[in-house]
Amino acid sequence: xxxxxxxxxxxxxxxxxxxxxxxxxxxxxxxxxxxxxxxxxxxxxxxxxxxxxxxxxxxxxxxxxxxxxxxxxxxxxxxxxxxxxxxxxxxxxxxxxxxxxxxxxxxxxxxxxxxxxxxxxxxxxxxxxxxxxxxxxxxxx
Amino acid sequence: xxxxxxxxxxxxxxxxxxxxxxxxxxxxxxxxxxxxxxxxxxxxxxxxxxxxxxxxxxxxxxxxxxxxxxxxxxxxxxxxxxxxxxxxxxxxxxxxxxxxxxxxxxxxxxxxxxxxxxxxxxxxxxxxxxxx
Numbered sequence: 001x002x003x004x005x006x007x008x009x010x011x012x013x014x015x016x017x018x019x020x021x022x023x024x025x026x027x028x029x030x031x032x033x034x035x036x037x038x039x040x041x042x043x044x045x046x047x048x049x050x051x052x053x054x055x056x057x058x059x060x061x062x063x064x065x066x067x068x069x070x071x072x073x074x075x076x077x078x079x080x081x082x083x084x085x086x087x088x089x090x091x092x093x094x095x096x097x098x099x100x101x102x103x104x105x106x107x108x109x110x111x112x113x114x115x116x117x118x119x120x121x122x123x124x125x126x127x128x129x130x131x132x133x134x135x136x137x138x139x140x141x
Numbered sequence: 142x143x144x145x146x147x148x149x150x151x152x153x154x155x156x157x158x159x160x161x162x163x164x165x166x167x168x169x170x171x172x173x174x175x176x177x178x179x180x181x182x183x184x185x186x187x188x189x190x191x192x193x194x195x196x197x198x199x200x201x202x203x204x205x206x207x208x209x210x211x212x213x214x215x216x217x218x219x220x221x222x223x224x225x226x227x228x229x230x231x232x233x234x235x236x237x238x239x240x241x242x243x244x245x246x247x248x249x250x251x252x253x254x255x256x257x258x259x260x261x262x263x264x265x266x267x268x269x270x271x272x273x
Contacts, residue, residue: 002157002161003160003163005164005167006163006167009167009168009171010170012171017174048176049172049176050175051172051175067168068168068171069172069174069175114174117238121170121238122170128245128246128249129167132160132252136256140259
């Protein structure tokens with residue numbers, strides 16, 4: 001029953017998108033975090049998605065690959081943290097500098113909207129497939 | 142009771158292939174943000190024609206688990222084609238959300254249409270059997 005596969009595929013997408021939303025939330029929450037050194041500063045995180053062409057057991061799926069998606073990992077941005085000169089700050093170093101995170105808030109907002117739209121789309125796919133399956137189950141009655 | 146075979150006509154196969162296509166389109170939508178993912182789709186007319194003829198094209202014998210069949214020779218698998226994007230994107234992904242969503246919606250409606258035809262045939266058969 002290939003319609004059953006839709007639930008696995010769309011479910012994996014829901015999972016991936018919610019990881020993405022989580023990461024965006026973490027980035028936005030830390031957008032104004034400061035640290036005493038560039039090494040300690042918060043760096044923006046970004047999930048990387050990858051297509052899954054195998055089923056859970058590791059075997060290849062059959063002829064029509066209903067490919068799910070998974071989060072390959074969460075990478076940290078390599079952009080330099082922003083240095084600010086604030087001698088009065090409790091975390092300031094000997095030169096009076098603090099390092100703010102390299103989160104780009106505008107980018108994160110766009111990311112958030114994209115993730116939430118993708119989430120909605122996949123919920124819709126699940127709802128439609130569920131309707132179709134329920135109608136199929138009540139066939140002939 | 143041999144005449145009951147093929148009672149549902151083409152809708153039996155259509156239903157199965159529509160289900161297949163739904164899972165392919167769902168995979169496209171799931172991978173809308175995956176870099177380098179290429180959107181795929183079934184050529185429904187071609188696949189249904191093949192299914193109706195019981196394998197219209199020459200099949201390749203697959204005698205071991207590792208063997209690959211010719212495209213379209215798998216039972217019910219059909220030939221998966223790649224979609225040509227209207228607007229190619231930088232990350233190599235060819236999924237276009239609205240296009241896939243429209244195709245998915247259309248596929249769902251046609252699935253229901255096939256389902257309705259089958260239901261009507263069952264109702265007709267019931268009427269013929271009970272006479273009420």
